[in-house]
Amino acid sequence: MSESGVPDVTQELRLPWDDDPEDLYEHAPCGYLTTLPDGTIVRVNETFLAWTGYVRADLIGHKRFRDLLTPGDQIYHETHYAPLLAMQGEVHEIALEVVRPDKRRLPTLVNSVLERGPTGSPRIIRTMVFNASERRRYEKELLHARRAAEASEQRVQVLQQIVADLAAAPTVAEVAEAVVRAPEPAFQATSTSIYLVDAERDQIVAVASTDPTTGNWDDMPRSSTRAVAEVARRGDLHVVGTVAEAEEHFPDLAESMRRSERRSVVLLPLTTGPAEGETGITVLGVLAFSFRDERGLTDGELRMIRLLGQQAGQALDRARLYDDVRRREERASFMARTMRSMEVEHRLLQRARRLVERMVAEIADWALVRLQVGPAGVVEYHGSPAPDQAKLDVRTAAAIKSGEPVFATDGDGLGCTVLPLTVRGTVLGTLAVRMAPDRRGVEAERKFLIDLADRSALALENARLYEQERAIARTLQRSLLADSVPGSDPRFAVETHYQAAAQDMEVGGDWYDAFLITANKLAVVVGDVVGRGIEAATTMGQLRSAIRALASAENGPARLLEGLDRFCDRVDAARMATVVYAEIDLLSSEVAYACAGHLPPLLYEPAGSPQYLLQARSAPIGSRAGDRRRVEHRMRLAAGSRLLLYTDGLIERRNRGIDQGFEILAREYARMRDAPLKGLAAGLADTLVGKDHGDDVCMLCLTLGTEERLERSIGADPLQIALLRADMRGWLAGHGVETECLNAVLLACSEAVANSIEHGYRDDPFGVVDVCATISPETVEIRVADRGGWRGPGNDFARGRGLQLIYESMDEVAFDRGDDGTRVTMRRHRGDNHD
Amino acid sequence: MTDQWVSFSRRGVAELVHLKGEIDLANANDIGRAIVARTTTADAVVIDLTAVSFLDSAGVRLLDFIVGDLDDRGKPIRLVVGERGPARMTLQLCAFRTDLLATDLEKAATELGR
Numbered sequence: 029m030s031e032s033g034v035p036d037v038t039q040e041l042r043l044p045w046d047d048d049p050e051d052l053y054e055h056a057p058c059g060y061l062t063t064l065p066d067g068t069i070v071r072v073n074e075t076f077l078a079w080t081g082y083v084r085a086d087l088i089g090h091k092r093f094r095d096l097l098t099p100g101d102q103i104y105h106e107t108h109y110a111p112l113l114a115m116q117g118e119v120h121e122i123a124l125e126v127v128r129p130d131k132r133r134l135p136t137l138v139n140s141v142l143e144r145g146p147t148g149s150p151r152i153i154r155t156m157v158f159n160a161s162e163r164r165r166y167e168k169e170l171l172h173a174r175r176a177a178e179a180s181e182q183r184v185q186v187l188q189q190i191v192a193d194l195a196a197a198p199t200v201a202e203v204a205e206a207v208v209r210a211p212e213p214a215f216q217a218t219s220t221s222i223y224l225v226d227a228e229r230d231q232i233v234a235v236a237s238t239d240p241t242t243g244n245w246d247d248m249p250r251s252s253t254r255a256v257a258e259v260a261r262r263g264d265l266h267v268v269g270t271v272a273e274a275e276e277h278f279p280d281l282a283e284s285m286r287r288s289e290r291r292s293v294v295l296l297p298l299t300t301g302p303a304e305g306e307t308g309i310t311v312l313g314v315l316a317f318s319f320r321d322e323r324g325l326t327d328g329e330l331r332m333i334r335l336l337g338q339q340a341g342q343a344l345d346r347a348r349l350y351d352d353v354r355r356r357e358e359r360a361s362f363m364a365r366t367m368r369s370m371e372v373e374h375r376l377l378q379r380a381r382r383l384v385e386r387m388v389a390e391i392a393d394w395a396l397v398r399l400q401v402g403p404a405g406v407v408e409y410h411g412s413p414a415p416d417q418a419k420l421d422v423r424t425a426a427a428i429k430s431g432e433p434v435f436a437t438d439g440d441g442l443g444c445t446v447l448p449l450t451v452r453g454t455v456l457g458t459l460a461v462r463m464a465p466d467r468r469g470v471e472a473e474r475k476f477l478i479d480l481a482d483r484s485a486l487a488l489e490n491a492r493l494y495e496q497e498r499a500i501a502r503t504l505q506r507s508l509l510a511d512s513v514p515g516s517d518p519r520f521a522v523e524t525h526y527q528a529a530a531q532d533m534e535v536g537g538d539w540y541d542a543f544l545i546t547a548n549k550l551a552v553v554v555g556d557v558v559g560r561g562i563e564a565a566t567t568m569g570q571l572r573s574a575i576r577a578l579a580s581a582e583n584g585p586a587r588l589l590e591g592l593d594r595f596c597d598r599v600d601a602a603r604m605a606t607v608v609y610a611e612i613d614l615l616s617s618e619v620a621y622a623c624a625g626h627l628p629p630l631l632y633e634p635a636g637s638p639q640y641l642l643q644a645r646s647a648p649i650g651s652r653a654g655d656r657r658r659v660e661h662r663m664r665l666a667a668g669s670r671l672l673l674y675t676d677g678l679i680e681r682r683n684r685g686i687d688q689g690f691e692i693l694a695r696e697y698a699r700m701r702d703a704p705l706k707g708l709a710a711g712l713a714d715t716l717v718g719k720d721h722g723d724d725v726c727m728l729c730l731t732l733g734t735e736e737r738l739e740r741s742i743g744a745d746p747l748q749i750a751l752l753r754a755d756m757r758g759w760l761a762g763h764g765v766e767t768e769c770l771n772a773v774l775l776a777c778s779e780a781v782a783n784s785i786e787h788g789y790r791d792d793p794f795g796v797v798d799v800c801a802t803i804s805p806e807t808v809e810i811r812v813a814d815r816g817g818w819r820g821p822g823n824d825f826a827r828g829r830g831l832q833l834i835y836e837s838m839d840e841v842a843f844d845r846g847d848d849g850t851r852v853t854m855r856r857h858r859g860d861n862h863d
Numbered sequence: 864m865t866d867q868w869v870s871f872s873r874r875g876v877a878e879l880v881h882l883k884g885e886i887d888l889a890n891a892n893d894i895g896r897a898i899v900a901r902t903t904t905a906d907a908v909v910i911d912l913t914a915v916s917f918l919d920s921a922g923v924r925l926l927d928f929i930v931g932d933l934d935d936r937g938k939p940i941r942l943v944v945g946e947r948g949p950a951r952m953t954l955q956l957c958a959f960r961t962d963l964l965a966t967d968l969e970k971a972a973t974e975l976g977r
Contacts, residue, residue, distance in 0.1 A: 403866060746889035753885070753917065771917075771949045775956075778919050782888045829957060830920035836956040 059157035067092030135164035194343035211317035399457035449485035518762030525709030537564030538726035585622035596650030603650035667733030677723035734762030788816025815849035875976025883914035891921035
């Protein structure tokens with residue numbers, strides 16, 4: 029015991045039992061060998077023998093230590109162990125493997141000490157051998173783990189590259205390209221293919237492969253029994269290790285494996301959604317890769333493969349969304365541009381036109397807008413070829429009836445989608461469109477079309493409302509104009525014409541009016557209020573009423589204009605209106621007229637040429653600067669005179685002086701002297717301004733008295749017969765011809781003119797038919813003459829009936845056919861004298 | 864296009880055709896097409912001519928065609944004209960069968976519409 033009470037370890041402790049040194053040597057926890065300097069074993073303990081399985085007698089004196097080692101370690105012994113021991117006198121922790129008699133190997137760690145004799149020469153080597161089996165196993169495990177880690181790291185690197193590629197792939201096609209390149213470097217696959225699920229078409233489509241000579245590239249329905257479809261439905265990884273396994277579960281795959289000489293196949297669903305194992309994942313595609321040899325896959329590899337499936341699935345999902353977003357952006361941009369383009373136009377027809385043109389320019393090959401507005405509706409279409417009309421009609425009717433779009437489907441034989449144009453629950457019409465069949469985004473496409481139809485419907489409805497408002501202003505104006513212009517008085521006839529500006533203008537303030545002041549005094553007016561729109565139309569109505577109120581048997585034109593000047597003090601909007609006003613005494617045929625700032629009337633008397641009435645001029649109504657001394661002029665008119673009142677729209681043109689306008693009007697008026705009164709004003713407007721004019725045109729033409737003879741020339745156009753009939757009806761009535769006779773003469777005259785047009789001028793659209801009517805107290809005589817080539821009535825039953833009508837309705841009929849045309853003379857007795 | 868001259872209504876099985884204004888060479892064909900489109904499958908037709916202010920041989924041809932078509936199909940037709948007036952005059956001058964003509968629209972329509 030030491031002073032401190034702690035056992036003194038410099039001395040051996042006395043054990044409670046005897047520890048035999050010999051026993052300690054033999055059964056020490058390590059092997060002991062004592063060898064001669066050349067390695068010959070001279071002593072060995074029991075532990076070593078027990079570990080290695082040798083018998084002591086086989087070793088002592090017979091074996092050298094190195095003889096017990098593996099060939100590799102024997103070399104190591106010679107090159108490292110022995111020289112080190114000789115130089116340093118000892119070696120430590122040398123790893124050597126001992127070959128046991130049964131050839132198994134014992135991993136060991138060896139420490140040796142060289143003992144030298146008094147002369148310094150080697151005398152003996154003491155070697156301590158530790159059993160390193162456990163340690164070696166641990167080392168092997170470590171090595172194995174490192175190798176596995178390295179392989180895994182390589183796969184991870186490949187996958188990281190793939191993931192990076194996937195992240196950079198903006199489209200589904202590029203994602204597919206990146207994914208299909210992964211399995212070969214990562215898993216040493218021989219070839220790879222990728223299939224994508226098209227959910228809307230319910231199909232699975234092969235999109236890429238590293239070896240297109242393998243596999244079956246046909247589209248398959250998702251319900252197919254093929255292995256790819258099966259895996260897509262199940263949504264989990266399938267490793268088919270052998271052809272026999274494939275044969276059992278997927279015959280189509282086994283066939284394909286045999287054909288392309290593959291032994292193992294991996295079918296990996298590309299998924300998105302919650303982590304694996306949970307419900308609700310979506311399979312976007314299947315990656316199929318195969319191996320030329322049978323290939324088992326480690327857990328690590330399987331984990332990697334699953335990860336690849338999830339990464340690829342997410343990339344696909346993202347690319348699809350990205351595709352959708354880009355498509356939506358394109359559609360939105362198209363929508364915005366189309367709506368802007370439509371808004372430029374205010375009119376309904378033009379807007380509809382814009383819509384179909386924009387659609388055909390960008391998204392469709394044919395488009396049609398049909399609107400149920402107005403009596404005829406509106407139809408605008410663009411593009412080609414036109415689809416089957418009957419089928420389209422059926423689909424259009426279905427869309428209108430249900431108020432729901434009818435979409436084109438594959439193989440419906442029409443390919444057109446018909447969308448109702450609905451505003452506030454009312455179907456305004458339909459939009460029909462034929463687009464290239466789009467493989468993706470059908471649902472999005474449908475939503476887009478519905479949106480387009482809705483917004484178009486609104487734009488079209490706005491145009492319709494705009495037109496309706498214009499129409500209301502027009503109707504107001506027309507109702508004021510059309511009101512009770514006196515007719516059926518044989519002493520005069522009035523023809524009026526109002527033509528609205530062709531360009532997109534609001535209604536003007538032009539007006540005409542004709543009314544009887546007394547039984548024998550007729551007033552005619554044409555005027556023009558400053559401004560446009562509903563206010564101008566209203567002012568026009570007030571002025572018109574004011575004139576009717578101011579007109580009296582006593583006043584006369586000048587005093588009437590003075591009354592209008594006073595009227596302006598109360599209705600300021602009427603200021604600066606221009607008016608031409610005339611009163612006609614129907615007994616004396618005297619006319620009194622006055623012009624307040626208005627264009628002069630144009631008079632045509634049966635004998636003579638047209639003349640402008642330039643007297644009785646003063647300033648516009650309510651003018652402050654102009655000469656407001658109102659004057660009037662009186663003159664007597666011959667029977668059959670025509671007086672034309674008009675507004676400036678008839679003659680004023682930007683590109684010609686007003687003098688020239690006056691000249692042209694007078695010339696055209698003279699040229700039409702034999703035209704029927706009905707249609708005369710419209711004809712003049714046609715000739716002078718045409719259809720494309722920028723201002724309203726308002727005209728009133730008065731024929732005074734009944735001509736002794738009615739002479740008219742009309743063009744060879746069936747439409748002209750009605751105009752002639754109107755003149756003749758008035759002329760016959762003016763001469764007091766009784767109704768029955770009048771109707772018979774009109775019928776015969778019409779048939780005769782129709783004959784001339786249909787037979788005389790069947791080849792000459794520019795032919796002219798001359799009609800002359802005379803009357804006596806006993807008879808009415810009509811002569812109709814043409815200068816055409818008459819073919820005779822014999823072969824035409826209908827014309828035969830026309831001739832029959834002539835003969836039946838007239839008392840005497842004579843045809844005079846010559847080389848220069850045909851003349852029919854017909855006579856009918858008046859009153860009861862008809863046969 | 865022909866709305867100003869022709870309109871339609873129905874009385875029982877009878878298709879009623881109302882004509883007005885002047886019917887002549889210029890518009891008879893269009894009017895005829897509009898009428899035939901409505902009468903070609905009708906079981907009975909009444910054509911009201913009382914508001915017609917002028918009827919020429921082209922109008923007669925049109926009526927003749929429609930009458931012939933209904934006769935061929937064994938379906939009844941009446942032409943309603945006034946006691947007097949331009950339409951009656953023209954049809955009488957063309958010697959239309961008197962059994963085709965009627966003067967009372969209501970009576971003719973009720974009779975044929977049964």
